[in-house]
Amino acid sequence: MDLANILIQLLNSVQYGLLLFLLAAGLTLIFGIMGVVNLAHGSFYMLGAYLAYSLTNTWGNLALAVVVGTLISVTIGWLLEKLLFKHFYHRSHLDQVLLTFGLIYLFEELRSMLWGDDVHSVAVPAVLDWSIHLTDTLSYPAYRLFMLVVCSALALGLWLLISQTKLGMKIRAGAFNSDMAQAMGVNIVRLHSLVFAMGVALATLGGMLIAPLSSVYPYMGSQVLIMCFVVVVIGGIGSVRGALIAALLVGLVDTFGKVLLPQFASMLVYVLMALVLLLKPEGLFKQ
Amino acid sequence: MASRRQLLTSTAAIVGAASSGLWVPAQAQNAKLRVGLMLPYTGTYTQLGVSIDNGFRMALQEAGGKVGGREVEFFKVDDESEPSKGVENANKLVQRDKVDVLIGTVHSGVQMGIHKVARETGVLNIIPNAGMHAATRALCAPNVFRTSFSNGQTTQALGKVMVDKGHKKAVWITWKYAAGDEAGEGFKEGYTAAGGTIVKELGLPFPNVEFQALLTEIASIKPDAVACFFSGGGASKFIRDYAAAGLAGKIPLYGSGFLTEGLLDDELAPSAQGIMTTLHYSASLQTKRNDTFRLAYAKTYKMQPDVYAVQGYDAGLLLLQGAGAVGGDLSNKKALYAAMEGAVIDSPRGKWTMSKAHNPVQDMYLRVVKGKENVVMGVAAKALSDSGVGCKLG
Numbered sequence: 272m273d274l275a276n277i278l279i280q281l282l283n284s285v286q287y288g289l290l291l292f293l294l295a296a297g298l299t300l301i302f303g304i305m306g307v308v309n310l311a312h313g314s315f316y317m318l319g320a321y322l323a324y325s326l327t328n329t330w331g332n333l334a335l336a337v338v339v340g341t342l343i344s345v346t347i348g349w350l351l352e353k354l355l356f357k358h359f360y361h362r363s364h365l366d367q368v369l370l371t372f373g374l375i376y377l378f379e380e381l382r383s384m385l386w387g388d389d390v391h392s393v394a395v396p397a398v399l400d401w402s403i404h405l406t407d408t409l410s411y412p413a414y415r416l417f418m419l420v421v422c423s424a425l426a427l428g429l430w431l432l433i434s435q436t437k438l439g440m441k442i443r444a445g446a447f448n449s450d451m452a453q454a455m456g457v458n459i460v461r462l463h464s465l466v467f468a469m470g471v472a473l474a475t476l477g478g479m480l481i482a483p484l485s486s487v488y489p490y491m492g493s494q495v496l497i498m499c500f501v502v503v504v505i506g507g508i509g510s511v512r513g514a515l516i517a518a519l520l521v522g523l524v525d526t527f528g529k530v531l532l533p534q535f536a537s538m539l540v541y542v543l544m545a546l547v548l549l550l551k552p553e554g555l556f557k558q
Numbered sequence: 559m560a561s562r563r564q565l566l567t568s569t570a571a572i573v574g575a576a577s578s579g580l581w582v583p584a585q586a587q588n589a590k591l592r593v594g595l596m597l598p599y600t601g602t603y604t605q606l607g608v609s610i611d612n613g614f615r616m617a618l619q620e621a622g623g624k625v626g627g628r629e630v631e632f633f634k635v636d637d638e639s640e641p642s643k644g645v646e647n648a649n650k651l652v653q654r655d656k657v658d659v660l661i662g663t664v665h666s667g668v669q670m671g672i673h674k675v676a677r678e679t680g681v682l683n684i685i686p687n688a689g690m691h692a693a694t695r696a697l698c699a700p701n702v703f704r705t706s707f708s709n710g711q712t713t714q715a716l717g718k719v720m721v722d723k724g725h726k727k728a729v730w731i732t733w734k735y736a737a738g739d740e741a742g743e744g745f746k747e748g749y750t751a752a753g754g755t756i757v758k759e760l761g762l763p764f765p766n767v768e769f770q771a772l773l774t775e776i777a778s779i780k781p782d783a784v785a786c787f788f789s790g791g792g793a794s795k796f797i798r799d800y801a802a803a804g805l806a807g808k809i810p811l812y813g814s815g816f817l818t819e820g821l822l823d824d825e826l827a828p829s830a831q832g833i834m835t836t837l838h839y840s841a842s843l844q845t846k847r848n849d850t851f852r853l854a855y856a857k858t859y860k861m862q863p864d865v866y867a868v869q870g871y872d873a874g875l876l877l878l879q880g881a882g883a884v885g886g887d888l889s890n891k892k893a894l895y896a897a898m899e900g901a902v903i904d905s906p907r908g909k910w911t912m913s914k915a916h917n918p919v920q921d922m923y924l925r926v927v928k929g930k931e932n933v934v935m936g937v938a939a940k941a942l943s944d945s946g947v948g949c950k951l952g
Binding site: 284383395406487526529533 | 600601761774795803821
């Protein structure tokens with residue numbers, strides 16, 4: 272493998288890692304602050320992809336679809352929090368797992384009724400439908416670079432929000448000790464709704480952004496969910512910074528593993544997780 | 559008054575005679591033939607299940623709705639493509655519904671469950687899709703027949719085509735799971751026999767679709783061609799990524815026909831132009847048999863038939879031939895199996911016969927993507943038979 276190739280593969284790793292981060296960040300936030308294991312997180316990702324498919328077909332504009340799609344999904348997330356999740360914050364994890372596992376099926380059935388079981392694809396927006404020539408055989412799609420930029424910006428924005436703003440302070444306080452935060456005057460109920468909606472928004476945004484690269488297909492969420500859990504476990508449950516580092520690490524191991532050790536590729540990420548659990552049972556950055 | 563008593567006793571006598579078993583053989587001949595359909599009616603493979611169901615029923619309808627002179631009663635079970643429920647679902651049909659024949663299924667994992675039940679109970683099983691090798695190789699059984707393909711069969715035909723075009727060094731890429739591995743086996747067999755060399759085998763876990771790293775690797779290896787096995791949503795993503803990475807047009811892409819089957823819509827078609835695949839059928843096959851089939855199917859179901867509909871249709875034809883030979887008495891197993899083994903199926907894909915291991919001996923077509931169609935360029939392999947290694951039948 273020559274230097275140029277290693278660099279391209281590094282780019283691939285970072286791009287995949289940042290996308291994983293976008294999805295895992297919501298999961299880890301919801302778990303860290305509300306203590307809810309949300310198995311339906313992958314369903315929001317799928318919802319995002321299907322919304323992107325429907326809305327771009329209607330309007331022929333992905334940007335508009337992303338904005339409207341995010342609004343729709345945040346509304347759905349907000350309603351679910353009010354009607355369902357709120358009542359499960361203090362229940363056992365088993366109850367939460369049962370609830371959210373049921374939601375996966377509910378979402379899949381709804382998807383089947385609304386969109387059917389076919390595979391769909393979403394066109395790459397015309398402005399980004401070109402490639403950069405890297406070597407004589409390989410080009411890098413501009414849309415992938417665009418994703419890289421958007422995901423980096425979102426990661427940076429999330430970091431600024433959590434570490435630099437008053438809202439971020441409340442979120443951190445709520446994660447650390449929600450009873451104490453409430454006693455100090457933080458409106459925990461509203462905070463919970465907000466964080467939940469934010470988590471849902473990140474997952475659907477991930478789904479919408481990846482739709483033109485990926486195909487849109489049934490059960491696409493379940494596959495991503497497993498990877499998200501690996502990232503959350505490695506990073507330390509509830510830690511956004513941990514999720515970022517872990518996502519990049521998983522991206523790196525997955526990308527180079529596939530190329531250098533193809534026969535073990537499917538295992539490597541889980542070996543990494545097992546190693547981390549062995550050496551640091553709480554994950555790399557337990558809050 | 560006496561007449562009522564007489565009536566009661568005579569009725570009792572008749573009921574007694576009926577239940578004593580004397581009438582049973584006569585009843586079996588007149589009773590409806592119980593046909594079990596175990597297919598995915600929900601989940602990812604719904605469309606495949608529906609196509610097979612449609613095709614199968616159409617074959618029976620065209621024959622007047624009777625099989626071997628007997629009326630047919632259908633029993634349906636949705637297998638959900640869920641391997642863990644395979645045995646349970648097959649038993650529902652065999653033990654509870656007492657079906658005479660079980661048609662199923664699509665998913666190879668579920669097929670393992672059906673296969674177990676078929677071998678234990680001896681029920682006649684016709685496989686309309688699942689290509690797992692074991693069913694017609696090491697674990698083949700006299701009562702199990704397949705009307706589709708074996709996983710290695712569709713990729714085996716690629717080898718000669720590629721070498722003939724001067725592509726002697728190829729990269730093989732697939733999902734690391736049973737069907738992918740078996741397709742890989744078939745490709746290796748055909749390609750090396752034709753004089754080609756596989757320079758690298760790439761794989762990723764099923765159904766992972768993050769291909770970017772592997773495409774970068776392909777670009778750095780610069781093989782003469784790439785051969786692959788993917789299907790459904792993953793296939794469509796692979797085709798798009800291959801084009802987006804700038805590989806399309808520079809390194810030719812070949813694959814098992816499932817790579818492009820049923821996926822060529824407005825979005826995908828531009829990325830898929832020129833991809834060559836081998837399969838036992840193509841919608842664009844220009845034969846009279848195929849035309850009549852497609853027309854009749856479109857009229858009946860208001861949609862276009864796909865390769866799965868053909869496989870289901872052929873399952874129907876095979877059952878009709880077998881049952882016809884024994885006058886509808888499916889318990890006459892020896893004669894039934896002999897008739898099915900010797901059957902020549904006049905299929906929309908072209909005439910085919912049964913191998914000793916009960917897998918189709920069939921032509922593999924070379925198809926190229928032009929517009930939104932898989933256009934047939936010719937026959938890639940004539941009367942291709944699965945090796946049937948390890949099967950002791952025949």
